[in-house]
C-alpha cells in the first residue's frame with residue numbers, strides 16, 4: 354500500500370502506520386510482508402441450543418507472530434467483531450509486547466455477539482463452547498496462546514475459559530496460566546483488573562516527568578494542571594480517569610460512554626459518576642454536569658488531554674479537525690485512523706500511541722502468567738523477612754542517634770512489600786523504561802528529524818521482532 358492510499362480497514366490502518374516506521378529501516382525484500390502478515394488465523398462456528406431456539410455463533414483467533422511463545426492477547430465479545438479486527442488487534446499485540454519488553458508473541462480473538470442480549474447462564478454456555486473450540490485446536494494453552502479480557506469480556510469469562518481448559522487437560526499442572534485477567538481467587542493477580550487504566554496513568558506521568566517532552570508538546574505545569582476528556586468509561590477508561598483524578602489531581606472535564614457523555618468545566622467526581630452509572634446504567638441525570646446524548650461531540654470540546662478509551666476509529670476524517678486537545682493518549686486500540694493520525698501530526702498534536710499507552714494490561718498479564726507457572730504469590734517468601742530487616746535498621750538508627758525515627762518513615766521502612774506493591778512497581782518500571790526508550794529513539798533517529806512517538810515505538814518494536822525472527826530463520 355502506498356503512503357497516499359487511504360486504508361479502508363482497521364488492519365490496513367495499522368499496516369500503514371507500521372510501514373511508516375519500516376521506511377526508516379533497511380530491510381531485505383519481502384521482510385516487510387513477512388513481519389506484517391499474521392502467522393495464522395482460525396475461524397470457528399458453532400451452534401448453541403437454547404430452550405426455544407438454536408443459534409450459530411462465529412468467532413476468530415489470530416496469531417500475528419509466534420516468534421515468542423505463548424502468543425498473548427485479549428478476547429473481544431462484540432457485534433462488530435470479525436477477522437479483520439482479530440488480525441489488526443493481534444498485530445498491535447506483537448508490537449506492544451516488544452515495546453514494553455514482554456516475552457510474548459501477539460494474538461487476539463473474539464466472538465461476534467452482543468453480550469447485552471444474553472443472560473449469565475447463556476453467556477456461560479456460549480463462552481465455554483467457544484473456549485472448547487479454541488482449546489481443541491491449540492488456540493488456548495499456557496505454552497502457546499493465552500487470552501485475557503478485552504471489550505465485552507471480564508474476569509468472569511476468563512474464569513469460565515480457564516475451567517474449560519482445566520476440564521480438558523486435568524493433567525496440566527499449569528492450567529491456571531491458560532488465561533490471564535482471572536479473579537484472584539482462581540489464581541489471578543492483584544492489580545490486573547485495573548492494570549490497563551493504571552498503565553495509562555503511568556504513561557502520562559512518564560510523559561510529564563520528562564520535562565522536555567511536555568514542553569515540546571506545549572504544556573505548562575504538571576499532569577495535575579491539565580483538563581482531561583475521556584471517551585469510554587469501561588474497564589480502561591474508568592480506572593484511568595479515577596487514578597488520574599485521585600493520585601495526580603488532574604481535572605476530568607468530560608466522560609463519554611456509548612449512550613451519551615457528560616461535561617463540566619469544574620471537573621467531574623469520577624467515583625460518584627461511576628457509582629451513579631452502576632446503579633442507573635446511564636450517565637443521564639447525574640447532578641451538576643451537562644449531559645450530551647451524542648456523547649462523542651464532547652471529544653471536540655476544549656481540553657488539554659484527550660484519552661480515547663473506547664473503540665478503534667474514534668478519531669477520524671470527519672471529526673479530526675474539531676479535536677482541540679494538545680495531547681492524545683491512546684488508551685483504546687487504534688482510536689485514531691490513519692488519516693486522523695496524519696492530520697493530527699500535521700497540526701502538531703502529540704499522540705502517545707496505543708501500543709505503548711495501553712500496554713499495562715499485558716504487562717500485568719505477564720506477571721500473572723509467571724505467578725501461575727511458579728504456583729506462588731509474589732512477595733510470599735520475603736515479606737516477613739523484609740519487615741524484620743527493616744525493623745533492625747530502624748532500631749539500629751534509633752540506638753545510634755538516641756532519637757526516634759518518625760512514624761511515617763518507620764512505617765515505610767518496616768513494611769514488607771505485598772503482591773500489589775510489587776505489581777505496581779513492575780508496571781511503573783516497564784512504562785517508564787519504554788517511555789525513556791521511545792523518547793530517546795525519536796530524537797536520535799534520522800538526521801535531526803524528530804519522529805512522532807508512534808513511529809519511534811514501532812521502530813523499537815520492529816528492530817526487536819526482526820532480530821528475533823531472523824535468529825529463528827523466520828525471515
Ligand code: NAD
Pocket residue numbers: 502503504505506549584585586587588589590609610611612648649662663664665684685686687711712714715
Ligand atoms: P469495556 O467494554 O470495558 O468499555 C468500553 C467503553 O467504551 C464503554 O464505556 C462503552 O460505553 C464505551 N463505548 C463503546 N462504544 C462507544 C462509542 N461508539 N462511543 C463512545 N463510547 C463507546 O472495554 P475496555 O476493556 O475498557 O476496552 C476499551 C479499549 O481498550 C479497547 O480498544 C480495548 O481493546 C483496549 N484495551 C483493553 C484492555 C483491557 O485490559 N481491558 C487492555 C488493552 C487495551
